[in-house]
Amino acid sequence: MRLNWDDVDPARHPFDADAAVRVVRSLGPAARVPSCPDRPASRAWTRDEGKPWADAMSHALIGHYGVWAAGWRWAHDEGDFDGGPVGSWCCPPHSITTADETLALVVAALCEWRAWLESLAGWFEAHPLDLASVGEQRILWERTARNLILQVSDRTGGGSGWYGHCRQVLTWFLTRWGVEPGAAVGMVEQAIGGRFRSWTGPDAVLVEDVAERLSLSLRPDLAAERVDPPPPDHLQSWLAVRASAPWRESPDAGADGPVVPSRDGAAEDIRAFDGTIDPARADGMLAALAAVRADAARGASLDFGLLRGWQQHVLGADQPPPFRTSPAFAKEGRERYGIGPETRAQLDACLAESTADAGRPLPLTARAARAHLDVCFFHPFDDGNARAAFLTLVFVLAREGITLDDVLLLRRISFQAANPQDGPTLAQYIGIHLEGTRRNLAAHSTTG
CATH class of the missing domain: 1.10.3290.10 (Fido-like domain)
Structure with a gap:
């Protein structure tokens, strides 16, 4: 899922969890939840009714809240989007039932995704790091990276494709504290080196090695340019x-x-x-x-x-x-x-x-x-x-x-x-x- 930290940073995107039920039920797709006549749902029903409805709900949520809301379907394992942190929603064949139950799951998944983003923001802010002082702070960068890997592994259950979200969270962390986005992506890819696997949580030695590699790759010259560049075309x-x-x-x-x-x-x-x-x-x-x-x-x-x-x-x-x-x-x-x-x-x-x-x-x-x-x-x-x-x-x-x-x-x-x-x-x-x-x-x- 292509989202950067600016897209999802809770500080940039207000959200009222108490109002989520009212908002979800006010959106157009809420009035047209499809019914599934057979269980398990057929592939044709998923293609023709289930998935288009979930896509329409995503479209409506993004229109109301912003692009960050797309993550409500980023389910564990092989759900709608592989390897995500959301447990309340799986996919249309399993999650669409009655209208009331389905909309309740949408609200729960949206709030769960938002709570996860807020927890990430809290961890990031708890470790205010500075690339200009990376030599003195390297152990803090390494410790934070290690903790984030373990948090993502735990949150996703280390299931199918969990490492994709892990790469993303580490990239979000680096960019939050000033690493140029392109450099952050490359550093995370190089540190992990394809060593994380689906259905397998990382062992302690691997986590330590990835965190150490990531911290050692940091340099002050990787900081994002502070001067606003001319707007790109x-x-x-x-x-x-x-x-x-x-x-x-x-x-x-x-x-x-x-x-x-x-x-x-x-x-x-x-x-x-x-x-x-x-x-x-x-x-x-x-x-x-x-x-x-x-x-x-x-x-x-x-x-x-x-x-x-x-x-x-x-x-x-x-x-x-x-x-x-x-x-x-x-x-x-x-x-x-x-x-x-x-x-x-x-x-x-x-x-x-x-x-x-x-x-x-x-x-x-x-x-x-x-x-x-x-x-x-x-x-x-x-x-x-x-x-x-x-x-x-x-x-x-x-x-x-x-x-x-x-x-x-x-x-x-x-x-x-x-x-x-x-x-x-x-x-x-x-x-x-x-x-x-x-x-x-x-x-x-x-x-x-």
């Missing part, structure tokens, strides 16, 4: 990543031609996820999806003009929304997308590359992923850009006659503008779904 970061990413290595899962399954995965996901947040939101998305499919069928060219027509449906606006006129922000302000006279024309030029190139054609998965991320990081609208990006991906596939029967890996996943791996990763996810759709269609044809 993550749109420019994306354009640099876009130009250098290994798009041609993406899976060529679209080469086998059109595929139209009986199940429209995009429409089903909109009904399950967006409909749980707000039925009007789902109606707008479904109207936009119908426009996407119609535009693809007539061979429309992808540009901002096409996007704004879909976005009118998405936002329920009286007219197509304009291109933004000021810098945009996303991910709780961590990414900033600049604006200039040429920005809209740049977006149109990028989107035009989503069509097949007769000279050196990119795989369809790469073109769809790249167009999706273009919309994410150009961020052309004041609202609803994630939904616009998803519709763009659907359009690129639909223009070549392809509908996916599932979009589980393609929505509600955050990508970073400056991460060179995210584009190829999204292309791989598209390939996985496309191959799965072909397999399911072939199996259905055989059995039918």
